[in-house]
Amino acid sequence: MLAASLFRPIAWVGFTCAWLLVLSVVVLAQTTILNVSYDVTRELYKDINTAFATVHKKRTGEAVTVNQSHGGSSRQALSVASGLEADVVTMNQAPDIDILVERGGLVAKAWRERFPHGAVPYTTTTVFLVRKGNPKNIKDWPDLARSGIQVIVPNPKTSGNGRYTYLAAWGFALHKDGNEAAAREFVTRVFANVPVLDGGGRGATTTFTQRDTGDVLVTFENEALLIGKELGADKFDIVYPSVSIEAAAPVALVETVVDKRGTRKTATAYLEFLFSPAGQEIIARHYFRPQDRNVLAANKARFPDVALISVERDLGGWEKVQSAHFADNGIYDQISVKR
Amino acid sequence: MRRTTPRVLPGFGLSLGITVVYLTLIVLIPLSAVFLKTSGLTFERFWALTTSPRVLASYRLTFGASLLAALIDVVFGLILAWGLVRHSFPLKRLVDALIDLPFALPTAVAGIALTAIYAKNGWLGQYLEPLGLKIAFGPPGVVVALMFIGLPFVVRTVQPVLEDLELELEEAAATLGASRWQIVRSVVLPTLFPAILTGFTLAFARAVGEYGSVIFIAGNIPMVSEITPLLIITRLEQYDYVGATAIATVMLVISFALLLAINGLQAWTARRTGRLAT
Numbered sequence: 074m075l076a077a078s079l080f081r082p083i084a085w086v087g088f089t090c091a092w093l094l095v096l097s098v099v100v101l102a103q104t105t106i107l108n109v110s111y112d113v114t115r116e117l118y119k120d121i122n123t124a125f126a127t128v129h130k131k132r133t134g135e136a137v138t139v140n141q142s143h144g145g146s147s148r149q150a151l152s153v154a155s156g157l158e159a160d161v162v163t164m165n166q167a168p169d170i171d172i173l174v175e176r177g178g179l180v181a182k183a184w185r186e187r188f189p190h191g192a193v194p195y196t197t198t199t200v201f202l203v204r205k206g207n208p209k210n211i212k213d214w215p216d217l218a219r220s221g222i223q224v225i226v227p228n229p230k231t232s233g234n235g236r237y238t239y240l241a242a243w244g245f246a247l248h249k250d251g252n253e254a255a256a257r258e259f260v261t262r263v264f265a266n267v268p269v270l271d272g273g274g275r276g277a278t279t280t281f282t283q284r285d286t287g288d289v290l291v292t293f294e295n296e297a298l299l300i301g302k303e304l305g306a307d308k309f310d311i312v313y314p315s316v317s318i319e320a321a322a323p324v325a326l327v328e329t330v331v332d333k334r335g336t337r338k339t340a341t342a343y344l345e346f347l348f349s350p351a352g353q354e355i356i357a358r359h360y361f362r363p364q365d366r367n368v369l370a371a372n373k374a375r376f377p378d379v380a381l382i383s384v385e386r387d388l389g390g391w392e393k394v395q396s397a398h399f400a401d402n403g404i405y406d407q408i409s410v411k412r
Numbered sequence: 413m414r415r416t417t418p419r420v421l422p423g424f425g426l427s428l429g430i431t432v433v434y435l436t437l438i439v440l441i442p443l444s445a446v447f448l449k450t451s452g453l454t455f456e457r458f459w460a461l462t463t464s465p466r467v468l469a470s471y472r473l474t475f476g477a478s479l480l481a482a483l484i485d486v487v488f489g490l491i492l493a494w495g496l497v498r499h500s501f502p503l504k505r506l507v508d509a510l511i512d513l514p515f516a517l518p519t520a521v522a523g524i525a526l527t528a529i530y531a532k533n534g535w536l537g538q539y540l541e542p543l544g545l546k547i548a549f550g551p552p553g554v555v556v557a558l559m560f561i562g563l564p565f566v567v568r569t570v571q572p573v574l575e576d577l578e579l580e581l582e583e584a585a586a587t588l589g590a591s592r593w594q595i596v597r598s599v600v601l602p603t604l605f606p607a608i609l610t611g612f613t614l615a616f617a618r619a620v621g622e623y624g625s626v627i628f629i630a631g632n633i634p635m636v637s638e639i640t641p642l643l644i645i646t647r648l649e650q651y652d653y654v655g656a657t658a659i660a661t662v663m664l665v666i667s668f669a670l671l672l673a674i675n676g677l678q679a680w681t682a683r684r685t686g687r688l689a690t
Contacts, residue, residue: 147649154651172651228632231649269549270632285533286549401461401655409634410466 103136104339109159111146111169111233111322112273113296117359118163124355125346129339137339145273146233153179153327160331160340163324163347165233167384167391170325177329184325193321194347195361198379199234199241201312202281202290202297209288213314214245217289218262225287226267227277229405233320234274238291239264239405240394241318244382248316261408282309293320295360298375319381322361446664449657461655462662466634467643473551474640475666478619481558482566485615486608489566496567497574511567514560519624526557527629549631554639557625562615569611573604602685606678613674620667 110118122139129137142149142157150169153159154176162180164170173180185191203211209222217224229235239260246259271277274292281290282304289312290297297311324344331337346352353363357372369376388394398404450458461467496508514522528534530548532541540547547553577600585595623641631637640663647656 145649147651151649151651228646230646267633268631270634272627272632276628284527284531284548286531399650401652402464406466410464 103138104336105138105140106160106336106340106343107140107142107158108161108163108343109142109149109153109157110163111149111165112143112275113293113299114163115141115143116299117356117361120355120359121347121352124351125343128346128351129342133342135339137343139343145231147231158330158334159327160334160336161324161326161344163322165320165322166236167321167323168395169233170323171391173325173327179327179329180325181328185323187326188324188344189348190364191321191323192325193323193364194344194352195322195356195363197293197295197320197322197361198317198381199237199291199314199320200294200297200317201314202292202300202309203288203312205308205310207310207312211289211312214242214259214263214316217242217266217291218259220266222266222289223268223287224263224266225269225271225277225281225290226264227274227292228270228272229399232271232273234277234293234296235270236399237293237318237320239398240384240388241314241316241382243398244318244388245314245316248382257404257408260404261411264408294362294376298360313377313379316380316382319383321384443664446657446660449654450661452654453658458658461658466638467640467659469635470638470640470643471662471666473554473637474620474663475670477551477554477558477639478616478622481555481562481619482612482616484555484559485562485566486612489563489611489615490570490604490608492563493567493570493574497571511564513564514562515564519561519622520628522560523557523625523628526553526560526625530556530629548629549637551630551637553629553631554626554637557629558619558622561622561625562619565614565618566608566611569614570604570607573607577603605681605685609674609678609681613671616674617667617671620663 108118108122118139118141122141125139126137129135142152142159144152146165146169150162150164150172153162154173162170162173170180170184174182174184181187188194201211201217203209209216211217211222216222226238227235229239242260242263243256246256247253250256250259269277269280269286271280274296277290277292278296278300281287282300294311297309300309301311324347326337326340326344331340347356348364350365350368353365353368357363357368357375360375362376363369363372382388384391384394396403453461492511496504496511501507527548530537530540530553532538532546532548534548537548545552547556581599581603582595585599590598621641623639623645626639627642630639630642632642640659644656644659644663647653647659
């Protein structure tokens with residue numbers, strides 16, 4: 074009697090342990106990789122991950138689960154640099170991958186050559202979102218510098234989105250007037266019109282759409298198109314400026330992690346999938362401009378032609394931009410004290 | 413023969429040992445890491461970093477708004493505590509529990525809620541903005557957010573002392589011919605003063621370090637509505653650890669000096685009222 078009542082719990086524990094063991098073996102047989110990405114790609118990568126799992130299973134027989142982590146681009150890079158075990162990183166600006174090269178060689182120095190199109194599966198650009206009917210008649214960059222216009226932009230110090238907006242305004246003025254003093258004067262006037270600086274792109278969207286603050290929101294094209302879809306096209310209009318900036322979203326393999334976890338093959342296949350026609354099609358569906366010419370042509374209606382400035386081509390590359398504009402006491406710091 | 417006489421209370425060595433080890437592990441080591449990281453800077457660089465106009469403006473806003481918010485909290489916290497202790501009314505327990513809400517609420521939620529209310533299309537903002545009172549996205553918003561998170565500190569430190577306050581003292585004062593105002597000024601307030609000061613200090617200290625709620629309502633405009641913790645986070649996000657810790661060091665030193673001064677004031681009043689009592 075006593076022996077039986079003692080035995081029973083032990084038997085149960087043993088039984089449970091055995092099951093847990095079986096379960097964990099099943100789980101372990103499945104490869105998992107972690108994609109650490111920036112703020113507004115949640116919806117995109119959810120679709121990509123499902124599609125990739127199906128394709129990969131068919132091709133190699135390996136079952137794979139891709140986990141995703143999102144947040145401000147630089148903050149995410151910082152987490153990876155300080156130990157978050159990402160197999161791949163998918164960011165919105167090159168400096169956030171370069172930092173992983175500098176900090177302990179997590180990413181190969183030649184990461185741009187590992188994948189097609191300089192390891193950039195898609196681009197987007199910076200556009201204006203105005204209130205329905207464009208009551209303040211905002212057509213192009215000079216309108217943002219007019220007095221009495223409130224411009225909503227995320228903080229260029231903490232967000233890639235804000236950084237591209239600043240650079241687009243700078244590039245526009247530089248292109249038009251041909252000298253740096255004029256460009257500096259122009260961005261000073263634009264940023265003097267900013268009543269709220271949110272930390273990231275989604276915060277700026279909330280301020281503009283939910284708090285009814287500001288006359289124009291300057292943000293990524295994909296975010297503007299998403300706002301139109303989510304909040305109704307009857308509330309806002311999208312305005313394409315005469316010149317904008319090419320925001321390239323680079324991807325890379327985290328060498329140290331894939332070697333340690335033995336996931337190099339799977340992670341590489343995952344990033345390659347982004348450049349395949351199927352991956353590019355999903356990218357276009359989420360309002361990002363795909364690199365594949367055929368896919369882009371098929372979605373032409375969604376992406377109007379804009380003259381684009383490129384950081385690498387026209388502004389001397391990220392390294393120069395970073396040290397001249399966004400470093401301590403750089404041009405951005407100087408103009409923000411002057412307001 | 414023993415050289416030391418045993419203490420009256422046993423366990424002094426043990427409790428002091430635990431106090432020192434615990435304080436070192438939990439408070440001193442993390443704080444000294446801040447100082448150590450900063451020591452990588454030359455003095456000129458440190459000075460330039462921590463006294464640039466933008467950083468100076470943020471000190472003014474952070475400490476000024478915290479001070480103002482804590483003072484307002486003292487006034488209204490005192491009235492609230494008085495109401496809860498001296499009067500009974502329906503749903504009193506519910507009101508009592510409500511006061512703790514700012515303790516428990518994630519600060520980001522508080523920030524978003526306050527912004528939604530005070531923005532120009534919000535419940536209150538739509539009436540205040542036409543009157544020229546712009547609360548959200550400016551320094552007044554910062555004060556409102558800090559008032560919200562600081563209030564329970566004042567109420568919760570004053571309330572128990574007020575409960576223990578002997579009514580007989582006030583009655584005695586009344587029989588001796590003191591007016592209502594004299595009783596409050598010379599009997600009630602002096603007894604409550606140490607508790608008020610503690611509540612003020614806690615609310616102020618909490619406000620100085622607050623980030624989560626303020627960031628949503630402040631607007632974060634350089635030179636106007638940037639709080640110091642935001643500048644620290646901004647530097648961290650640019651991988652500038654040293655710059656972040658330099659500003660953090662200055663904040664630590666100012667906060668510590670202020671807390672030390674308030675503690676000194678408290679000790680001084682304790683001594684003074686103690687002498688009066690004997």
